[in-house]
Amino acid sequence: MGYTAGLDIGSAYSKAVVFEDGELVSYYVKPTSGNFSLAADLVLEEALQKVGLSLAKLRYIGACGLGVTFISETFNKITELSCHTRGVHYLMPSVRTVIEIGNQSARVMKTTPKGKVADSLVSDKCATGSGRIMQIISKVLRTDLEQFGKLSEKATKPAKFTTNCAVFLETEAISRVAEGTPREDIIAGLNQTLAGKIGSMVHRMRIEADCVMTGGVALNAGLVAMMEKEIGLKIQVPEQPMITGAIGAALITAEKAEN
């Protein structure tokens, strides 16, 4: 079989994985920083370098993510729905529901026992339920995103937000900071707002256990906990939730080519 790479060029992060004979051997994640093409090259290079490979060794490259549509290189382009589902299935075969929250959208997918999409729902064209707002707020709070989960758990009195719009949430967060509301409470409030919004989307499907959350936002444990409460199911998170799309892209591409 040889080597296969998978790319997920998101609007915020670019992710690359390398497979050797169906085994994940390397991955790399870096911010996209606006230039999709460059990010794709860099992240793939890094992932290959980690296992001492060169581009020429790759038999197939599959790709997904918003950025891919803007790159002229001819990757094998696959929809994100299939990629994430497949990727999560690879890591956790018992999965039946995937909630993927990236920078630009939230998606819910039901999977078949074989790791294909059985049903799916994509959030509408509004930043409210996406990870973007987290990034914005992390700037406002001058706090690393990595801290969000932990901080949120420390909250004593989650702040209430009166708006759903990501832009106005930012404004409100700024005022809260000025008023001296603790960071923890702001983050917890934000997590709650997001969990409510995404939860109502999840409810539109009959979801089943096991339920897995992926995408960068899944790194925020506070949000995951609130989502669990919201949907009444235990939610698992892969160790590397960001790379499930890339994994799926690699697997699906290899499979298609082999058949």
Next chain:
Amino acid sequence: MFVAGIDIGSTITKIVISNGTEILASMATPTSAEHRRLAFRVMDDALASCFLSYNEIEYIVATGYGRINVPFADQQVTEITCHMRGINFLFPNVRTIIDIGGQDSKGIKVKDGKQVDFIMNDKCAAGTGRFFEQIADVLGVKLEDIGEMSLRSKNPASISSLCTVFAEQEALLRLSEGASIEDILAGIHKANASRIHSMIGKLKIEQDVAITGGGAKNLGLVRALEQRIGFPLVVPPEPLITGALGAALIARETATKLTPQQLKEKKAKRRLEAVTFFDDPKRGSEIVL
């Protein structure tokens, strides 16, 4: 008789102090987080600029997003009514008003000096001043300049996303594809004009049409709206303060109806203290998410 109107907007706080016939002082200053709590500080400055004290002001009307948190105001009136009054005073022939504020956009219909209908959007940042602030920010240009710049475009970029957050990213993308800032701005203005127009359209637009609020300072937006609507818009010389002006006009009108005794009682109730409008129980803390 001295009166004042204070318009605590979501973004900018505006004050007009008048002697009943002309404007003695007017000012516009950002509604910073600080000012959300300390509205009287802005008022202090305004009063100082025309050498007046609170007690000399017979009647104060507060309006805008933060109107309920002006403890020294004698009356609260919504910004819809105040903008209408302000515009009606400046341009008696205006039948339709478009108000583009920091966090909302509104349409108001006027007939015989009275407002007969209005419409309002405050759910989504698209079509509001905030949108333009964000875009100016990511493109690294001054807010004051984006209007003029957009007018220099020959080939407006297509901006398909109306979500402010995504439009920002789209703008950056277009930039990386080589579109000029002018073209991107023109695209942004066009998209927002069409959004605002379709909202105002529900009111049956009648001439004259005025535009007020901070959005009226954006010439690019004014032109783009004119193109959508099909005729020129009337723009006040100081569009930001129309609401505060309207508030001052209402203040005068009310004050003349009250007896000196009543005015005195009112004044006695004025307080100068810090309040936060997010802590107000009516504003949010009840809200279940």
Next chain:
Amino acid sequence: MSADNKKGLAKAQEIYNNRGKYARSLKEQGKKVFGYFCCYPPIELLTALDIIPVRILGDMDQPVTLADNYLPPVMCIFCRSAFDLGMKGKYDYFDGFVGAHACDGAERTSFIWTNYIKTPCNFHLDIPHTAHDAAVDFFREQLEYFQKELEKFAGRDITPDELRNATMAHNRQRALVREIYSLRKPDPPLISGTEMLTVLIATMGMSVHEGNLLLEEVIQEIKQRENVHEKKSRLMIWGSLIDNAAFTELIESSGLNIVIEDTAIGTRPFWHDIRDTENPLQGIAEHYLKEVLCPRTFRDSGKNYEHDSELRFGYLKDFAKHWKVNGVFANIIRNCDIHGYEVPVIKDYLNGLGIPVLVIEQDYSTASLESLRTRFQAFAETISS
């Protein structure tokens, strides 16, 4: 239940707050309880068998979750919310369910309800869209079936006298409600819109006799009031129903007094009495088709627009005049078609009478209420100037 030792408005408030608990306490007393949708099922028939009719409502405080699997989001959210509560077991005390073809939403929800929420007895009432004589006959025949089903459930027949008495009791209720409405004519009104809503919702969850007692207490109580309410602009509400006091509170704290509401939890079920006819069902059928004035019933003169508008909305002119209404709030729950289609027409009509109209399409959620405050305040300013 603590409601026992309370009276009048306090009691209404108590029951409003604890509808489910109250209904369950009735069951403990051995009563049968039926749920019904909207104001079209003739609850007189239930009363005749000593069954307590409980109006099915939604809950603006709770996000719709379970229902989304069964009803699509394009359906009116009131229906979805009600069904959601049903799926969550909030109405598990029903011994019976009466569905109705009032609007599409209510009709399909009723059908789907019976698939997933089982009760010992259920009946679907097909309500014709016109009030032609043929339609009245048809509806009466449907009521005969309805009666038979109920009798089967109860194991006994309804005698004509029982039905007559039940109808009289409900007519008495109608008269009492109208009396309270007349106490809203003074300026300021003796009872606020919020209080009225709690009273009406409370009565829609109790037996007609208990309800009448409550209404009598309320009337006594408010007649003795002096200036409990401030003078404000006088508002009429028209349109989709409001079933949460948080909404009316928001309106009334924005410089408006609600003085009359032409909605399904307002004047509509109460405005006219049922006539005593030889066959009692005839009077009932006529009442519901001809006198419950909801835009779901097609009323057209077949002449021209002005004439039709008059026929459809003429009664609002009287409301406006007698209750000295300054403005009308047209309340549209998103995706409520039967009210949505009326918006431009009713605006035409009321504006033609010089009455301003505020139209708001809302999402039936208390969480998004606060953002409506500026709109209500501005409307209050509009109509007071």
Next chain:
Amino acid sequence: MEKDNSVKTMKSAKTLKTAREAGYFGKKMLTDAIKAQEEGHPIGWSMVSWWQGDFIAKAMGMHLVYPENYGAFCAAVRQAEPYLEIADSEGFPNNLCGYARNCLGFAKSLRDNNYVIPEGAPGGGLARPVLLLASGTACDARYKWFQSLGRYLNDVPVWNLEMPQSGVKEYYLKDNKEKNLRFVVKELRNFVSFMENLLKRKLDHDKLKVMLDQALKTLNIAWQVDLLRRAVPSPMVSQDFWSVMIPHFYLPDDPEAYSFYERVYAEVKERVDNGIGAIPNEKYRMMFSELPPWHSIGFFDELSKRYGIAMVMESWNYHAPTPMPEEELDGVTDPLEIIARLTYHKWMEHNEVAREFDTSPGFFNAAYLKWAKEYRADGFFAHPLMSCRPATYTLMHTRNSLEEKLKVPGVVVPGDIIDLRVFNADEGFSKVEAFVETMDHYRDLRKQAGMAW
């Protein structure tokens, strides 16, 4: 962030020769209307009422046009947008039926142009009517919409046709069906006298009878085509059906429609006899509900090509009903009675299945339970719409019942009849691609349960 706001329409390559000819009838309806108007015949705007009002109006010399159909037409040629905007600015909520908003917008532009059809109206526009023939069946839009048209068509009366929509259990209560029918007949009588009054002419019962006979024949043969479609592989797929349905749905009384169906029948029969499928490599059989994405019918061609999916049955509401049982028409000569029975039958005929499966309502829902077996369906394609509520209300419920009761799974791909942007073909493909496995899985389940397909 979309790169491109424009939507690609996907035209379908019909598989039947006769399906390619069917476009003639659509054009004929429009040109006939314009001709009728020029000749001074009265025009009626009519809701689809499943033949309840059509024959009567036509027999009295009225020419009918269908604003619902016009909405689909405007959307298909991408010219609905301006009308939708007008309706919006008139204050109609923008979540009302898309066809309705299109029509309300058009009506306003008609009035503003002194009732002369404005230059450039899509398809020649709709001529000013003398009657608005509304219907209480299926959805509220169908009478509220026409009622609202009063604003623009001031003196034009609206008549609302009544049809009971009984519950399943209630349908079977003793004599209830008969009483329902009596009601409809009475209402039809009222309608006739209203029409006689309006048009100042008498209904020619003989003419009506002739039209009705013809229509029943046409509907019958359309139904026979449906029977042929049970064959495996499917001789005729939904793409074909949506083309050939126009004549039986709108013009069943037209002898041309009948002879057209004779040819359709012959062509399909020929395929069945020779075991020829409509698509080359049929692997999966799916049913579609309810209104299709008119602008992207080619999507289904692609499904056939990529995954071997044949859409074997679809759109309950467009189908000719099964012929009424003989005893139903025994000795019935009054054409109004026949009409009442026909429409009522169309709406209630699946109650038997609904009862068997303990589900309701019978309409828009139970038919799929019946068809799933008859047409050996592997899957259910649910197409929820933004702008047509009745075609969407019961979709989730139908999907649930098929899955629970017959182990036929469903896939949900949202779209719309008017708003082209809602339908995302790529998302659709990726869902269906995955759904193929789901269908495999459920095939096994059905086998284990000893089901026939």
